[in-house]
Amino acid sequence: MTKPEKSPGSEQTAGSTTAPGESTGTAAEPRQGEPLLKVSGLKKHFPVTKGLFKRQVGAVLAVDGLDFEVRAGETLGVVGESGCGKSTMGRLITRLLEPTGGSIEFEGTDITHLGVRGMRPMRRDVQMIFQDPYSSLNPRHTVGAIVSAPFKLQGVQPEGGVKKEVQRLLEVVGLSPEHYNRYPHEFSGGQRQRIGIARALALSPKLVVADEPVSALDVSIQAQVVNLLDDLQEELGLTYVIIAHDLSVIRHVSDRIAVMYLGKIVELTDRQSLYDTPMHPYTRALLSAVPVPDPRRKAADGRERILLQGDVPSPMNPPSGCRFHTRCWKATEVCRTKEPPLVPLAAGHNVACHHPENAPDQEPGDTKLLREAGVSKS
Incomplete structure (x- = not known):
C-alpha cells in the first residue's frame, strides 16, 4: 500500500541515496515482499522474587505468545496502551532481551538463543532506535564517536575512512557534517533523535526497530522525524517495526498494524482495513479516542466515544479467557472461559475475538452478556 505523500512543507533529507556498507557503501536490499522476520509463540516472563533467598513467587507476563511476520520493505506498526508489552517485544526481536519461549527467525535463521558471539554478525542487519534521545546517547562522547561506534565494534572500515562516512550519515539524517565534534548536550531533542537514527543506519541494517521514536519530541519536530524515517526507507530499502501509542503517527508510516493488549496481539491487518473496519x-x-479537531467533521463521521471501564489488569495475574473481557461491553461467558485465537476473519485481517465487530461471531449462540447476567468479570 502506498503511504501518504508528504506535504509541500515537509522536511527533505540531504546527502547520497546510497546506503553505507563495508567497502562499496552499498547494501544488498532484501527482495520486496518476502518474510524478513518471523516470530512464533514469543514469550517473555520476568520473574518476581521475594525474601532473602530471592524465592520466585510469580512472574510478569510482559509478552505472552506473539505470532507475526514482517516482510522485506514494509513497515509494521505496533500500538497499544502503556504496559501492553510493545517495548519488550521490540527488545526481544533485536535480542536485547532473552526470550522465555517461542522462536525468532531472521532471514530463515533462528536467532532465538544466539549468544553474544553468534549475534555479533546479526547486529549489522538488525538495529534499534530508542525512545529517549536524552538517555540513549553518551553525554561524554562526541557525535563522531557515537555514530562511529558500530564501525569499531564490528571491525568495519568504510571506504574513505570512518570520519568521512560518519559525516555523510549526518547529512543523510539532516544534520551538518560540522556537528562531528560536538556533544549531545549541544543539540535539541529532535537533533539528538537524528543522531540516534544515524547510529542505527551506520552498518546498513535490513531491519530497524523504532521504539516510540517521536514520543519524547515536540509535535512540530515529530512530523519532521516521521517524514525522515519515511524518506530513508524509500532511499535505503529499509524494513521497519515502529512501536508507538500515537495512532496518527502509526497511520502515517505503517503498511500493516498490530494492536497489542496485555502481552498479546488482538488484531493484525493492513492500515486501511484497521481504520475503516x-x-x-x-x-x-x-480509534474512538483519537481527537478530531473539527467538531463538524466529528459529527459527520458519527463516531461514538467509547469509555472503557476499569483499569488494565495486572500482567502478573491476567484474566482467564480473553484478556480484554473485563473491560469489554460485548463480553459473554465464553469470553471469560475460553481464550480466542488470532485467526483471519477477512483477507489479511487477523483478529482474536469471540464477538468481533464487522464480522460473524467466532462463537455463535453465546449471546448472554456478562453485564446483563450479573456475572463478575474478574
Whole structure:
C-alpha cells in the first residue's frame, strides 16, 4: 500500500541515496515482499522474587505468545496502551532481551538463543532506535564517536575512512557534517533523535526497530522525524517495526498494524482495513479516542466515544479467557472461559475475538452478556 505523500512543507533529507556498507557503501536490499522476520509463540516472563533467598513467587507476563511476520520493505506498526508489552517485544526481536519461549527467525535463521558471539554478525542487519534521545546517547562522547561506534565494534572500515562516512550519515539524517565534534548536550531533542537514527543506519541494517521514536519530541519536530524515517526507507530499502501509542503517527508510516493488549496481539491487518473496519472492540475503543479537531467533521463521521471501564489488569495475574473481557461491553461467558485465537476473519485481517465487530461471531449462540447476567468479570 502506498503511504501518504508528504506535504509541500515537509522536511527533505540531504546527502547520497546510497546506503553505507563495508567497502562499496552499498547494501544488498532484501527482495520486496518476502518474510524478513518471523516470530512464533514469543514469550517473555520476568520473574518476581521475594525474601532473602530471592524465592520466585510469580512472574510478569510482559509478552505472552506473539505470532507475526514482517516482510522485506514494509513497515509494521505496533500500538497499544502503556504496559501492553510493545517495548519488550521490540527488545526481544533485536535480542536485547532473552526470550522465555517461542522462536525468532531472521532471514530463515533462528536467532532465538544466539549468544553474544553468534549475534555479533546479526547486529549489522538488525538495529534499534530508542525512545529517549536524552538517555540513549553518551553525554561524554562526541557525535563522531557515537555514530562511529558500530564501525569499531564490528571491525568495519568504510571506504574513505570512518570520519568521512560518519559525516555523510549526518547529512543523510539532516544534520551538518560540522556537528562531528560536538556533544549531545549541544543539540535539541529532535537533533539528538537524528543522531540516534544515524547510529542505527551506520552498518546498513535490513531491519530497524523504532521504539516510540517521536514520543519524547515536540509535535512540530515529530512530523519532521516521521517524514525522515519515511524518506530513508524509500532511499535505503529499509524494513521497519515502529512501536508507538500515537495512532496518527502509526497511520502515517505503517503498511500493516498490530494492536497489542496485555502481552498479546488482538488484531493484525493492513492500515486501511484497521481504520475503516476495525474488528476487535479494543481497537474500536482506541480509534474512538483519537481527537478530531473539527467538531463538524466529528459529527459527520458519527463516531461514538467509547469509555472503557476499569483499569488494565495486572500482567502478573491476567484474566482467564480473553484478556480484554473485563473491560469489554460485548463480553459473554465464553469470553471469560475460553481464550480466542488470532485467526483471519477477512483477507489479511487477523483478529482474536469471540464477538468481533464487522464480522460473524467466532462463537455463535453465546449471546448472554456478562453485564446483563450479573456475572463478575474478574
